[in-house]
Amino acid sequence: MTVTITAFESSPDRGRGLARDMRVRWALEEVGLPYAVRLLSFAAMKEPAHLALHPFGQIPTYEEGNLALFESGAIVLHIAERHAGLLPDDADARARAIGWMFAALNTLEPPIVECTMAQLFEQDKPWYRDRQTMLDDRVHVRLRELSAHLGEAEWLDGGFSAADLLMITVLRRLERSGLLELYRNLTDYIARGEARPAYQRAFAAQLAVFESSQVARG
């Protein structure tokens, strides 16, 4: 059954692989599942055809036969549960890995998104400087705890899993913030993820989409 995902026609991150389709592409590459991509403009994301697939008008979505899913975390979990390579076989280890998937998206991602979005969109606001210190501090609290947990381990809990895949995509949002520099084990961890062949294929695929969009505009 063919898998089709949606992605930005022209990603606002300019092909840096920070859009959430990157997670799904990476997961599909890890398990070796081919997929088609339907590209959407910002306008098309808010049209009824797409809202029927994704009530919040975002990307990515995932279609496979009669099944349509949204939410990148849920899509990655769906892929991981049905194909070998992204979750451990042992039931307890599997539950813990799923726990780390939620931790990536619920404990790490919200303060990181808030911090990086303010850097992008609130620089002109009178409150920017005072508030950013507070947001940076909140991110540091989580990075310090994550760094303490990871220690010298290669991955979050045993072998590479969907939890590492999500955590690394979340941490990559900080790559230009300067906040990661204090945590050498976290930058090494991100680099280990980025070195995986599946990551590199996924990254190249999303970059190619962005580059075509620029040619089309040019």
Added chain:
Amino acid sequence: MTVTITAFESSPDRGRGLARDMRVRWALEEVGLPYAVRLLSFAAMKEPAHLALHPFGQIPTYEEGNLALFESGAIVLHIAERHAGLLPDDADARARAIGWMFAALNTLEPPIVECTMAQLFEQDKPWYRDRQTMLDDRVHVRLRELSAHLGEAEWLDGGFSAADLLMITVLRRLERSGLLELYRNLTDYIARGEARPAYQRAFAAQLAVFESSQVARG
């Protein structure tokens, strides 16, 4: 095998059931699983014994034999996968329900937490009023989309599921914000969740903990 969860010794919400142990208590009540609760002070949450269970020093945690989990979403999913009553049997419907669990925690909760936390902790900041308008608007975008999806349906996707359980606990954070009042179908939806006997038992149990903490102090 006995299940043990952790919760605040004295919840900062004063027993309104907004702390994240409420989700786990509710899920356990829905499936009829008895559980023990270990109460933690704020200081104990940051001590090594608890950090070994929860690297981010929060509540709730979940222990069952040799398995220890953290992240309320992951704990609810773990319970839902192992006991009847919180996820549909059909594989596609089950994947969609899990998708809505992620939507509750990743698409709805972050802007709602940001908005309600600013109301609580940034009222004295010079930027409060200007910024709050922006945060309220972001929440309204999501509530409007959720309300449009729900329409006249009773639950998010078919019968009551763990997705409704999480979504309702997320929406309840807005109950004193005034933001829900425009969405009659969402307030009705919350009321349907709160009317469930399992919800009421879970709510009473967490309230009893808060009330004892006040007697102990008094």
